[in-house]
Amino acid sequence: MRQTVTTYELGVQLFVWSLLTLLFIVLGFFLYHLRMTSVLAWVIYCFIGLIVLIFVAESIRIAAEWERVAVLRLGKFIGMRGPGLFFIIPILETTPACVDLRVRTYDVPRQRSLSKDNVPVTVDAVVYFFVRNPSAAVLKVQNYEKATQLGAQSILRDMIGKFNLDQLLGEREKLAREIQQALDAMTDEWGIKVPMVEVREVIIDPQLEVAIAREAAAEREKRARVRLAEAEKLAAQLMLEAAQTYARDPIALQLRSMNMLYEMTLEGKSTVIFVPTETHLAMPTPIGVYGLVEKLSELTKTSEETR
DSSP: OOOOOOHHHHHHHHHHHHHHHHHHHHHHHHHHHTTOOHHHHHHHHHHHHHHHHHHHHHHEEEEOTTEEEEEEETTEEEEEEOSEEEEOOTTTEEEEEEEEOSOEEEEEEEEEEEOTTSOEEEEEEEEEEEESOHHHHHHSOSOHHHHHHHHHHHHHHHHHTTSOHHHHHHOHHHHHHHHHHHHHHHHGGGTEEEEEEEEEEEEOOHHHHHHHHHHHHHHHHHHHHHHHHHHHHHHHHHHHHHHHHHHHOHHHHHHHHHHHHHHHTSSSOOOOOOOOOOOTTSOOOOTTOHHHHHHHHHHHHHHHHHO
């Protein structure tokens, strides 16, 4: 936002400078008609020239690209000047304030307050703000920077009391947005714009941290147990389906038993002993055991006939 000099103000400055120039010319002619000695005349002329240089030097002002300078004429505000080169009328005009338009950051000190559910919480934040209207920042508040900082501290404490602990921990973006809107509304009259607020850290008591950690661990254990129960239920259903399949097709059970024996003896460190049985719940007899069963049956018959 560039401040321009109006035609009226420019005319006033030209009139004052013309009046001063005419005054110095009249003074020079007056001294000339006094017919002073040459040395004294030169001293007076040098003194007048020095005064003119001082006036010119005091009238020159330079403002940087990001600066705006307030100008007062006889104590009355006439506008903001800058950026670049501009002139003022010495003695009549003054420049009491210079406003920086760049974005500033303010690290809000940690504010401790009670949350909505009466839990003591400490919160710190960072506020970004800049001057939107330099004239309002100079005329309507004594120190706009300090006023913005104090407002940020009070609003942060007030906002803590409007949120629960869970909201403070899980909804930092919402908290920052509420602080930004409230602070921006407060500083808008001063010509200050607050584009962003960032909540950096939410600190709670160590005992409360332990309790929250236990609650989270219990919730995770609950979910793990539910998953395990669901897995066992699914396994039981699959085992039931497998049993029904084996009951319909004994060959499938025979193949499964052979696969189990292969897995048991895969490493070569296991010993398998086959025990014949007549129960229908036993594992089907593997290949190679039929001869042993028949031999045992013949021996049993022979012993019975001998008796």
